[in-house]
Amino acid sequence: MHRHNIAVIGTGYVGLTAGACLASLGHRVVCADVDAAKVAELARGRVRILEEGLPELVRAGLDSGRLRFVVGAAEAVRGARTVFVCVGTPTGPDGRADLTAVDAVVEEIRPHLEPGSVLVTKSTVPVGTAARVTAALDRADIGVVSNPEFLREGTSVRDFLNPDRVVVGSDQAWAAAQVAELYAGVDAPVMISDAASAELVKYAANCFLAVKLSYVNTLAELCEQVGADIDRVTAALGRDHRIGSAFLRPGPGWGGSCLPKDTRALLSTADSVGVDFPLVRAAVDTNAHQQARLAAKVARLCGTGGPAPLRGVRIGLLGLTFKAGTDDLRDSPALALAAELARQGAELTAHDPAVPATGPGAVPLDGITVVDDPYRTAEGAHGLVLCTEWPHFRDLDWPRMAAALHRPVVVDTRNHLDAATLSAAGLAWHGTGLSPVEPALTPA
Known part of the structure; x- marks a missing residue:
């Protein structure tokens, strides 16, 4: 070589x-x-x-x-x-x-x-x-x-x-x-x-992934409405070699430094040459809908009812980066969801292992109090929302979290936590595209 x-x-x-x-x-x-x-x-x-x-x-x-x-x-x-x-x-x-x-x-x-x-x-x-x-x-x-x-x-x-x-x-x-x-x-x-084909392939790949993610998120919403199980649906779907199992996990929407930017860029390129691309446009709209839908779900499960159910209600957030394994906050769906919850009056306390609360690397986040201890997110909160699938969140002391919560509710936007573990700790677990799991006991 x-x-x-x-x-x-x-x-x-x-x-x-x-x-x-x-x-x-x-x-x-x-x-x-x-x-x-x-x-x-x-x-x-x-x-x-x-x-x-x-x-x-x-x-x-x-x-x-x-x-x-x-x-x-x-x-x-x-x-x-x-x-x-x-x-x-x-x-x-x-x-x-x-x-x-x-x-x-x-x-x-x-x-x-x-x-x-x-x-x-x-x-x-x-x-x-x-x-x-x-x-x-x-x-x-x-x-x-x-x-x-x-x-x-x-x-x-x-x-x-x-x-x-x-x-x-x-x-x-x-x-x-x-x-x-x-x-x-x-x-x-x-x-x-040729150069033009190489330039287009990156946008083509990322926009296809965005469409696939928006599809599975809408499928999860449908599962919740008809009583189906998104995990069983996608397990069977992914076995089809024409579809594959990658990018078939529901979540709080897609984000990061690539997909939002690249979908907008491809739509702009298509518009500039008179090509309509409604499929990609629908994926973008569906992504925004997913974040609004999850905010409404949090308001229903954790709010106080009435016309402004989240006003003055404390909510704990687990995860802020757009996915685990990175410290990137760009176009994070966790931040988009947090922004909507804050707009509705919620008081947000968040922990992310890659986002320091103070010192070098700390960044101000409007409407969010960042803490270095995940257990502080639960203190007096009307519910916890898991936004990023950091592995160690599964291993938290969930009875301790339950004891600190004002209301024993966890909204798991990524189906990342073990529902049985949370139920045993006295918590109600609400996933995405799955039936809720109620507490097995009343926390002390």
């Missing part, structure tokens, strides 16, 4: 994972960021991101000398044969991906790129970005490739090194071949395509 000199611009989830993993494959990698303090921390092996295996991989890369961190994109690309652009592409006011950061990087590195090098967009970018970058570079000696990432937060290292597929898209065959060569140590099919 030929070892490449690689530059990675941006050290967020995608950039840092890509840089560390490429270094682990034997390449020489320089990662760049504009945040000097962050670069200094990374150069010492300190990783701010909560991501399994990533700190160890970064330290291994530093120890081997194959991984370095610098301030500024221009510094990183000198001598690089391949340059990965891994900067943010947030949703703009019109729903489209905002390419301001991508454009700025291209402008900065353009005069410093080595002849015969390849610029790779690793960030999720809309169709037409490769053509846009090619025009901005205005250099016939530089290749442009789309190499979309398919990384799940919490398992990004595993996903990079053990992917289902590697997609490499370019209108220049030599450039695509050069990028494909980087993955020689990865056991996965490398799929070569």
Whole structure:
């Protein structure tokens, strides 16, 4: 395998994972960021991101000398044969991906790129970005490739090194071949395509997953109304090889840094060329409905009745991040649900192991008091709502939680807790798409 000199611009989830993993494959990698303090921390092996295996991989890369961190994109690309652009592409006011950061990087590195090098967009970018970058570079000696990432937060290292597929898209065959060569140590099919197809595939995949999640959440709602069991329904459904079992677990809605952004971006792209995409639009609307439905459920089970059942009612929240295994709060369904509960007057106390109450890393959250002890969420609360499936929540001292609650009710939006354990502790368990389980005894 030929070892490449690689530059990675941006050290967020995608950039840092890509840089560390490429270094682990034997390449020489320089990662760049504009945040000097962050670069200094990374150069010492300190990783701010909560991501399994990533700190160890970064330290291994530093120890081997194959991984370095610098301030500024221009510094990183000198001598690089391949340059990965891994900067943010947030949703703009019109729903489209905002390419301001991508454009700025291209402008900065353009005069410093080595002849015969390849610029790779690793960030999720809309169709037409490769053509846009090619025009901005205005250099016939530089290749442009789309190499979309398919990384799940919490398992990004595993996903990079053990992917289902590697997609490499370019209108220049030599450039695509050069990028494909980087993955020689990865056991996965490398799929070569044109640039536009590669750019579209990431949006196509994420929007399909959003549709599947919205489908199962509506199915769970139907189960509650007709007395069916969502676990039994999805167990049988997932056995169908045409459907599969992945993404068939109901929850409080989908969120995170990708699905909300990518559904909006795909709809915007479709609208711009006159294509109606009602299926994806319905998935977005269904997601909003799911969060409103769960808020109404909490109000019914934990509220005081009347026109404003949650006004002044204390509710405990278990989990704030959009899923377990990450500290990412972006577009978290837990926060969307909390916002609706707060809007209805609820007083919210929350605990999440990845969200500190004070000190470094603490972030202010409107309408939510964050605590470092999960048992404090139960004190005087009219109910607990589990929003994020952190494993240790299953092992809490549930009799202690029951004793602290004003009303013995737990709303488990992810069907994560053991209903029998909670029932034995004197708690009423209310899942999603399942029949409630009443207390087996009255708490002391």
